[in-house]
Amino acid sequence: MKNQKQSKEYFKDSSRLFDNNVLLSKGEKEGNRYYQFLTEGTNVCARCSALDGKKIKISDAKAGENLPPLHPNCRCEVVVLEASEGAYADPNNAYGLSESQKISNAEYIHRVLKEQGWSTQAIAALLGNIEKESGFNPAAYEVPGNKNRGYGLIQWTPATPFLSHFGINEVEADEMALNSPSILIDMQLEFLTLTSTTSCYDTRQWYPTMRFFSPYEMSFNSFITSTNCPRELASVFHSHYERSADSEDGIRGRADSAEKWFNYFNGR
Ligand SMILES: [Zn+2]
Numbered sequence: 001m002k003n004q005k006q007s008k009e010y011f012k013d014s015s016r017l018f019d020n021n022v023l024l025s026k027g028e029k030e031g032n033r034y035y036q037f038l039t040e041g042t043n044v045c046a047r048c049s050a051l052d053g054k055k056i057k058i059s060d061a062k063a064g065e066n067l068p069p070l071h072p073n074c075r076c077e078v079v080v081l082e083a084s085e086g087a088y089a090d091p092n093n094a095y096g097l098s099e100s101q102k103i104s105n106a107e108y109i110h111r112v113l114k115e116q117g118w119s120t121q122a123i124a125a126l127l128g129n130i131e132k133e134s135g136f137n138p139a140a141y142e143v144p145g146n147k148n149r150g151y152g153l154i155q156w157t158p159a160t161p162f163l164s165h166f167g168i169n170e171v172e173a174d175e176m177a178l179n180s181p182s183i184l185i186d187m188q189l190e191f192l193t194l195t196s197t198t199s200c201y202d203t204r205q206w207y208p209t210m211r212f213f214s215p216y217e218m219s220f221n222s223f224i225t226s227t228n229c230p231r232e233l234a235s236v237f238h239s240h241y242e243r244s245a246d247s248e249d250g251i252r253g254r255a256d257s258a259e260k261w262f263n264y265f266n267g268r
Pocket of ligand 1: 039045048068070071074075
């Protein structure tokens with residue numbers, strides 16, 4: 001038999017579960033498909049820590065498994081992620097986005113990075129590379145369905161570190177592409193920053209270099225706030241992060257595209 005304290009906790013936990021269910025069903029009615037699991041405070045148990053930050057489909061929510069509380073006194077919370085309009089993805093066709101969908105994704109990326117303090121020049125430089133790599137399709141596979149090859153906005157090769165960082169497989173990534181493309185873009189921008197700023201050599205991808213026709217060397221933090229010529233910055237991004245097999249002409253194509261996006265966003 002439960003003592004008084006236990007029954008009070010039990011009541012609190014079941015009302016939190018009820019609140020979370022209400023939150024998710026309201027979010028789903030508003031057209032959203034995912035929620036995020038967030039741990040709260042310190043001394044979080046291993047089970048909850050493993051779920052921290054995970055983006056979970058609302059239709060996959062299971063009380064006590066991935067929907068808190070997971071245990072008595074669990075302080076974890078959920079937030080519904082907005083399936084914001086104006087972002088697009090096509091997992092079945094690498095360069096499948098229409099011109100207006102590409103512009104829409106560029107605007108979405110510009111909005112997100114501007115808020116994070118990126119300069120318009122640096123955003124344009126990134127967009128020039130994204131246009132070349134994936135045609136702005138966050139679900140683009142270099143080889144359809146093959147996660148050992150390039151994947152996503154900037155064609156991470158292989159796709160596995162990106163997928164495993166977020167604890168999803170390629171089927172789940174494709175579902176996300178179809179249901180909530182903006183969340184897939186958010187995750188890829190987050191992964192870009194992570195792999196550019198981490199000090200772990202096995203995940204780090206930003207390496208200043210003069211190779212690959214780079215005009216100069218730069219740290220990631222200087223890059224994102226730089227107001228240098230967007231054409232040069234496009235080449236910096238390519239050499240420091242992308243390192244494709246592009247010829248000098250190919251890199252010039254990225255620079256042309258960066259210049260176009262700079263003119264499009266400058267002053268907005
Ligand atoms: Zn918890």
